[in-house]
Each structure stands twice: as C-alpha cells, then as structure tokens.
Amino acid sequence: MDARRRTTLMQDGPYGNAMPSGIPVPSSTVKKSALRAPASRMSMAPAAGHGGSQPTRGSIMGGMSHSASQDTLRRSTINRQSQMGGGRVQGKPEGGYVGQTPQSNRNMNGMSSVRRQSTFPSSSRPSMLPPSAAAARDGRPVKTAAFQASCRENIEQFCRTQRCPIAINDRTLHSPTQKDFLQIFRWLISEFLDPSFQWGLKAPTEEILYILGDLRYPGVGNISKTALAAPGSASNWGTLLAMLNWLVDLAKAHENWVNPDVISDPSRCKASDLPLDHPLLEDRVLWDFISQTYVRWFRGDGEEFPEIQAEVQDVYDRINQASVDESDELETLVHKRTVELQQLQAQEPPLKTLEEEYVRLMSDKTKFIAFIDLHRQKADKIKQGTAKAKAVISDHDHQLGAARSELGSIESAVSAQNLSPDEVQRMNHERETLSRQIEDLRLKTAEASQQSYDQEMSVTRSMDRFEQLLADYTALGHQIGTIPPISEGPMLGPDGIDYSVDLDLGVEDVNEVMAAGRRLRSEIWPALQSYGEGFRREMVEIENGNIALDDENDRLGQKVERQKEEAANLDMRLKVVNDQAEHAKTQLQVETSSANTRISRMENEVAQVLKDTQKGVVDLKGDIETKRIGFNELRHKTGNLQESIQREITSHIDVIIRAKEHASNQLKGIRGIAETH
The missing domain is CATH 1.20.5 (Single alpha-helices involved in coiled-coils or other helix-helix interfaces)
Structure with missing residues (x-):
C-alpha cells in the first residue's frame, strides 16, 4: 500500500502522533498481539496514542509518526501524551488511518449497525474536543432554495474540477435516485476522505451513518435510514444535499491541508524552511536527519548520506552565521556602550x-x-x-x-x-x-x-x-x-555705607535730584574708590604670591628634570640587560623548538607509514572482496541475461513459425479460391 495515500483526516501536524510512520522497522519490533488482531476497518476520527501502521511501517518512536512523503517533525501535546500512554503498534494491512477503533468495541462477526464510541478521548489523557450531541439540530437553512442552490453549485464545481467519473446532470442534484446518491457519496469518500474503506460489509445506509459518525458530521442525528433509502424526496434531499456539500468542503480542506503553498503551520514545514529563531529548530533538524537516514539505511542504501548531511550542514551553517552576526552586533553595541561609559566617566559629573x-x-x-x-x-x-x-x-x-x-x-x-x-x-x-x-x-x-x-x-x-x-x-x-x-x-x-541709588528724575522738586547728586559725589564715589583700591592691593598681593609660586615651581621642575635624566639612564641600563636576557632566552627557545619539530616530524612520518601500510592492506582486501562480489553479480546477471535472451529468441521463433503457418494457410486459401474461380 502506498504510504502517501490519502486517508480521512490523515495529516502531518500537531495531531500526527497517531499517524503511520514513514520509518520502516524490523518485524520483530511489532507486538504479536497486534499482529493477531483481526483485519477490520480503522476509525477515521482522530485518536491519541493508537496509531495503526503496516508491519513494515510500524512506529517504534512511542506514537511519534513521520510521513515518508513529507519529512517534517510532528510535535504537540498529543505527541507527548502518546509517548507516555499510547503508541500501540498495529500490524494491520490498512494501518494508514489517523485513529483506530478498539477491537473490543467492534462486532467482529457481523459488523452490526450499532455505532461504536469514538476512541479520540484516549485513556492516557482527557479529550480536548467537546462531546458531540446525539441529535444536534442543524442550524443551516437546509430547506431554503438559496442554500440548496449554493450547495448544488459548490458540488457541481468540485466534481467538474476533480474530473468526477459520475455523470452529473440537473436532475442528479435536484431529485437524485438512491444509486446516484450512493455513487456521489462513495466517490467523495473513496477518492478524498478514506480511500481504504471496505465497501459492502454492511448495508449502504449503515455504512453512510457509520462514516458520518467517524467524520464527526454535526448533523448526523438528523439523517435517518429512511431518508437515505429515499434521498430524492423533497423532505429528505435538503438535509442530504447539505451533508454532501459538507463532505465537499471537507475534501477541499483536506487537499489544502498538506499543500506547502497554502499552509503556514511551522510543524508542517521543512526544517530548512523554518526561521532561525524557531524554538525547536535544532530538534526538528535532528529529527528529519534521523528519520530520513534511518529509512534509507534500513532499505540498505548505504551507510553514508552526503546529501542529507549537506542539508543539515547548511542549516547549522545558517544558524552559526546568524549567531556570529548577532555576536558581532553585540560586540559592536558593547564597544559603543563602553566608549559612552568612558566618556561619561571622563567628563564632569552631570549632577x-x-x-x-x-x-x-x-x-x-x-x-x-x-x-x-x-x-x-x-x-x-x-x-x-x-x-x-x-x-x-x-x-x-x-x-x-x-x-x-x-x-x-x-x-x-x-x-x-x-x-x-x-x-x-x-x-x-x-x-x-x-x-x-x-x-x-x-x-x-x-x-x-x-x-x-x-x-x-x-x-x-x-x-x-x-x-x-x-x-x-x-x-x-x-x-x-x-x-x-x-x-x-x-x-x-x-x-x-549705603551704595544703593534711588533717584527719580521725574519729580517736581529739583532739590531731591541735587541732594542725590551731592551724595553720589561726596559719599558713594569716594567709598567706591577706596573699595576698589582695597581690591587692587589684594590683587597685587595675589600676583606677588603667584610669582613666588612660579619661582618655586621652576626650581622643583628643574629638580624633577634632573631626577628624570637619572631614571632614564637607569632605564637604559636595565633595558640593555633585559635585551641580552631576552636574546639568550629566544635563542634557547628556537633551538628547543627546532629539536621538537624534528622529533615530531619523525614521529608523524613513522605513524603515517604505519597508517598507510594498514590502510593499503585494508583497501586491498576491500577491493578483492568488491571484485569477487562484482564478479559473482556479473556472472549471475550474465546467466539471467542468457536465459532471458533464450526465452525471447524462442518466443520470436514461435511467433515466426506461427506467422509462416498463418501465411501458408492464407496462401492455400487464396490458391483454392483462385482455382475455384
């Protein structure tokens, strides 16, 4: 069975833990109890932890599945729950469904019409979906002409786009027979939603109700066996037409579910297409590498996979380059902040x-x-x-x-x-x-x-x-x-002395102005002169003190210069001694390094000779074994080719003989006709 076949709600995503794994495993890893399970149809509803698979595709990863056609990592809460409590391996020939009906809930003898209870709420965790009502009322206007017209248009357009082999005309979507209805229903299920469904094990009405229950159709309680027996009646066709329209929408959604041009779910994209800041990028890369290489290794394609390793290397090169760029940016930012800090420390405190x-x-x-x-x-x-x-x-x-x-x-x-x-x-x-x-x-x-x-x-x-x-x-x-x-x-x-002057020249009494002028000349001006003279004397004293300090500073500077000259002479002597010591040390290091280099080179040459000798022996043995195997394969192929050529020659000779006999018989007949006439 093709691992890429479409099944009901078969998808690679957060709920893909119950899907068939694309990684083959030895048959010894499959549980015997699962292999002895009877071959009954598996559930089309999502189940947590009960993932069916073929014996050659059974998952040994504890419920984690990986489609061979789309190598993407599947991680979700359900995955972790299935690893703890689910992940049962089923060796069933129809193990491609998302969910699986427990064997204990089935009537193995007669496939009774009693609907089983969905196993989506696994025993390992509570269900994340609300329980479906037994007879929920359909809120859509299924009886209105506008709604039915839109449903017919949607169904007809989908069938025409998908090249439906069923002849659909105006009567088929207005008042169909039970045969037309069953053909359309089975075509939608078999082609898009559940290609592996085994038809004919039950009555058609029971099969339809069974499938709708597995698909969690919200209006399944409004559909009865009587309505399915007479779908073309005016009272029944509106509900059934809405159900077919729902299946068409589900088929469209299912086709787009794995389309890389439509989806944007990170769990469905390749690891190489994920952004570098994805939190699980490295885990995804590792999982894709292991899953791909394990499949090819199990098939015997070899031990080395350079193209897959190149993809992983490319992803890690991108990660490393991003890390280097980020590190450079951080270093630049740190350097900038350090310079700003030094500037702030060198400047006067702003406070x-x-x-x-x-x-x-x-x-x-x-x-x-x-x-x-x-x-x-x-x-x-x-x-x-x-x-x-x-x-x-x-x-x-x-x-x-x-x-x-x-x-x-x-x-x-x-x-x-x-x-x-x-x-x-x-x-x-x-x-x-x-x-x-x-x-x-x-x-x-x-x-x-x-x-x-x-x-x-x-x-x-x-x-x-x-x-x-x-x-x-x-x-x-x-x-x-x-x-x-x-x-x-x-x-x-x-x-x-009061140095303030409060004089208004606009007063009518001129005596006040004259009195203020006399006060300025006789009192304030001499006081300011004496006040300034005191400051001038103080300035002269300060200048004299500065001159004395400058003289003292010059004497100290000359003394410091003499001490600097003495220190420079001592430094020169010390530098000469240090240079002599460094020269002797460098010469000793050079001699030691050259000796170590010669010793290391000789050791490497000896080790290389031994390694080349051993490698030559191993390569020679491998070449001999390869030539022996190639010779055996060539001899086997030669024998097979001789046999096939002999068979073809024999078949050609037989054809030639039969052709000659036929030609001879025809000539005899023609001759007889000619002789008769």
Whole structure:
C-alpha cells in the first residue's frame, strides 16, 4: 500500500502522533498481539496514542509518526501524551488511518449497525474536543432554495474540477435516485476522505451513518435510514444535499491541508524552511536527519548520506552565521556602550553641573525679582507724575475756555457800539498792528515750544541713559556685593555705607535730584574708590604670591628634570640587560623548538607509514572482496541475461513459425479460391 495515500483526516501536524510512520522497522519490533488482531476497518476520527501502521511501517518512536512523503517533525501535546500512554503498534494491512477503533468495541462477526464510541478521548489523557450531541439540530437553512442552490453549485464545481467519473446532470442534484446518491457519496469518500474503506460489509445506509459518525458530521442525528433509502424526496434531499456539500468542503480542506503553498503551520514545514529563531529548530533538524537516514539505511542504501548531511550542514551553517552576526552586533553595541561609559566617566559629573547651574539660576532669579521690583516702583512713580500732569493740563484747559468766553463777550460788546469811520479806521489799524504783534508772538512761541521740545527730548534721552546706567550700576553692585538684594530688606554695604541709588528724575522738586547728586559725589564715589583700591592691593598681593609660586615651581621642575635624566639612564641600563636576557632566552627557545619539530616530524612520518601500510592492506582486501562480489553479480546477471535472451529468441521463433503457418494457410486459401474461380 502506498504510504502517501490519502486517508480521512490523515495529516502531518500537531495531531500526527497517531499517524503511520514513514520509518520502516524490523518485524520483530511489532507486538504479536497486534499482529493477531483481526483485519477490520480503522476509525477515521482522530485518536491519541493508537496509531495503526503496516508491519513494515510500524512506529517504534512511542506514537511519534513521520510521513515518508513529507519529512517534517510532528510535535504537540498529543505527541507527548502518546509517548507516555499510547503508541500501540498495529500490524494491520490498512494501518494508514489517523485513529483506530478498539477491537473490543467492534462486532467482529457481523459488523452490526450499532455505532461504536469514538476512541479520540484516549485513556492516557482527557479529550480536548467537546462531546458531540446525539441529535444536534442543524442550524443551516437546509430547506431554503438559496442554500440548496449554493450547495448544488459548490458540488457541481468540485466534481467538474476533480474530473468526477459520475455523470452529473440537473436532475442528479435536484431529485437524485438512491444509486446516484450512493455513487456521489462513495466517490467523495473513496477518492478524498478514506480511500481504504471496505465497501459492502454492511448495508449502504449503515455504512453512510457509520462514516458520518467517524467524520464527526454535526448533523448526523438528523439523517435517518429512511431518508437515505429515499434521498430524492423533497423532505429528505435538503438535509442530504447539505451533508454532501459538507463532505465537499471537507475534501477541499483536506487537499489544502498538506499543500506547502497554502499552509503556514511551522510543524508542517521543512526544517530548512523554518526561521532561525524557531524554538525547536535544532530538534526538528535532528529529527528529519534521523528519520530520513534511518529509512534509507534500513532499505540498505548505504551507510553514508552526503546529501542529507549537506542539508543539515547548511542549516547549522545558517544558524552559526546568524549567531556570529548577532555576536558581532553585540560586540559592536558593547564597544559603543563602553566608549559612552568612558566618556561619561571622563567628563564632569552631570549632577554637579546641574547643581551649579541651579544655584546660578536661583541667584539670577533673585536678581531679576529685585530688578522687577525696582522697575515696578519706578512705574508707580511715573504713574503718579502722569496723574499730576493730567490735572495741570485740565486746569489749563479750563483757563483757556474762560479766556475764549471773555474774548467773545468783548467782541460782541465792541460790535454793539456805534463808532465813526475814523475810529473804525484807527481801530482797524490798531487791530492789524496787534495782529502782526500776535503773529510775531506766535512765531516766537512756536520757536520757544520747539526749543522746549528739543530740550525735553534731550532730557528724556538723558533720563533714559541715566536709567540704563543706574540699572547697570545696580546689577554690578549686586554682583560685587555692595548692594544687597531687595528681598533681604534695606542693608548697608561694606564700611557701613549705603551704595544703593534711588533717584527719580521725574519729580517736581529739583532739590531731591541735587541732594542725590551731592551724595553720589561726596559719599558713594569716594567709598567706591577706596573699595576698589582695597581690591587692587589684594590683587597685587595675589600676583606677588603667584610669582613666588612660579619661582618655586621652576626650581622643583628643574629638580624633577634632573631626577628624570637619572631614571632614564637607569632605564637604559636595565633595558640593555633585559635585551641580552631576552636574546639568550629566544635563542634557547628556537633551538628547543627546532629539536621538537624534528622529533615530531619523525614521529608523524613513522605513524603515517604505519597508517598507510594498514590502510593499503585494508583497501586491498576491500577491493578483492568488491571484485569477487562484482564478479559473482556479473556472472549471475550474465546467466539471467542468457536465459532471458533464450526465452525471447524462442518466443520470436514461435511467433515466426506461427506467422509462416498463418501465411501458408492464407496462401492455400487464396490458391483454392483462385482455382475455384
């Protein structure tokens, strides 16, 4: 029986522990009790640990199976369970099924119609599948016309694609006879799901129910023997058509189950196709190598398998290359991290830098707060001055309005008077004179206003410069410590003098500005001069100390140079002595190495001569034995060839004789006919 035949749910995968192994084993390893088991059909349902096989293909791996047509490793929970509790070897001629029906559950005499209980829940472990209901209700709309039309289309397309030998027409899929139904059902089972099923041992209806039960068809409880006896009736055909459609879908899935272009299960791929990061790659490679070489060794193909070893070597070369690449990447990463660590260790600690930055920022924050408070006070003073200026402008506006009202009343009074022409002329002349004077005064007022504006702008620029200089003075005072921060309250500077300057140039009282100026010239400036003179004296002292330290450093440097020269002379003497010792040591090592090399070469030559002699004797014996075996085989083949040639010559002679006799008889007949006519 072909080991690659298709069986119901026959698959190489996580549940392949119950499958027939592709590794042949000696017949002595097969249990006698299994060999004496009667030849009954095996279950088509998955079973854990009861895997049937032929006597020449029985598994000795404790339930682990390996298909000879697809050398892939089968690993799953069921495999491990079968190794502990299952793995019974069956020497049955039909041992290609996934599961096997226990012999005790069968009626060996009559193959009764009582359905056996599935053995998928093995005694070695609990079942991983839920128990099937005895009469589960089919949820598909089997009675609807649309569903039946889709089922017919699916079945017809599958039969046409698979070149079904059964003639299927429109009547076959609408109202078939029992014969048509049985032909389609048996074709699906025999060709795709269970090629080894023995038909005719039971009634057709019992066989159908038996197979559907083994296939775990979910709607088997809705199919009765009466429906199978009359499948073409309107009440029965919908359910049976849905069942045939389910078998077609199962056959399609079964064909794709072992298609390497469709599947993506790692347990079904070759070990060479698995990714290098697969957790069981090495186990898979080892298993494939053992299974392939064992099959060929058992068949007597030889002891060495270079092509299989080359495949394994290729996989391990890829693994080693990946490991080397990963190691190089890790070494590069370690080197990079080491350099970064050295840089961090060589640099100043970042925490210390951050602490110093924090202290500097907090100091700047205090200074900025003081600066903002100072400007806030100045802004308040400017607002007060602006309010006073607005009040003065308002008073001037009232006075100007009153003057304009008085002028209007005077003009109206003059107009009301009855004056002579001379008086009018005189008044006009006076008016023109007054107008010219007013115009002159207006021009002088404009010039005075422009000069006042220019002076005001100059004063404003001077005040802005004074404000900038005052801000710089305050900032420098904060830096050198003569002016304490405002947050610390009013405090005197060095020598008990208040170095702060609080002066507002926008005040109306000029005496305050003059008093502040006198204070700057008489008190603050001399104090700053004396304060700076103290720093200059301190700087001179520090420079004198630095000069003295530089002189001392020069004297120490000269002394160190003399000691370095003495140490260099001693090092030169020591180096000469060490070189002489190293030269003597090297010469001794060279002589010793040359002597050892000559001794080793002579020993190797002697060993090689002995090895070549022994190998020549063994090779000569092997050649003699090979030639003897080849001669015997050649003589045997020659005898067989002579016999076959003699048989062929004899058969050809017989054919020639019969042909001559036939030709002679035909000629005689023709001659007789010719003579008759």
